[in-house]
Amino acid sequence: MITEIFNPIISHKMAQLRDKKTSTKLFRMLVEEIAMLMLYEVGKNFESKEIEIETPLMPCRVKVLDEKKFVVVPILRAGLGMTEGVLKILPGAAVGHIGLYRDEKTHLPIEYYSKMPPNLDEKILLVTDPMLATGGSASEALQMLKDKGAKKIIFMCIVAAPQGIKKVSEDHPEIPIYTAAIDEGLNENCYILPGLGDAGDRIFGTL
């Protein structure tokens, strides 16, 4: 269920994103743009419905998405950076939030916030977090969403480590994972190598 999206435009943006010289302003913009570009690939499997509209010349049957069915769920903080990109394409989507941070010593996720729209069982959830490292945060967030009734979930990240992919795939085999890059692994502090550093700090300028 893992898809690594190959696209020269995304690769170009990824090169800038990984560069330690990239400013906070550009970094934030790139995260948003990459999420937007990734959604083009993710959306290939979205179900559309047919409706009739009138062009200036005649009636015409067209295919549309039911935007209200979508909920973007950023894992705070860093997932917020991708949310704006997804909302540019699906402005009618709702936004739910999950607050998790990794304990600096144990690297285990700690929950501190959650707010979701109602009727999650009828929605398509696009969970965003730029970094899938050990997979602890993503796996915990996905379990929280399932416990709240979510049935259709897609996980979108920008950089994934093999360890994180393994954990999420084992814990949630039915959830598709989309990433713009699968990296080599993790360092002793569970940072992705080569990665891009701390995504949250680089998005919000808290370095």
Ligand code: PRP
């Ligand atoms: C980062 C990242 C993920 C998590 C990934 O968040 O945005 O949520 O780490 O690591 P894992 O796969 O090992 O769980 P962080 O805890 O640094 O919080 P932040 O988004 O507030 O910076």
Ligand code: URA
């Ligand atoms: N979180 C980040 O922001 N970066 C990593 O490399 C791993 C976890």
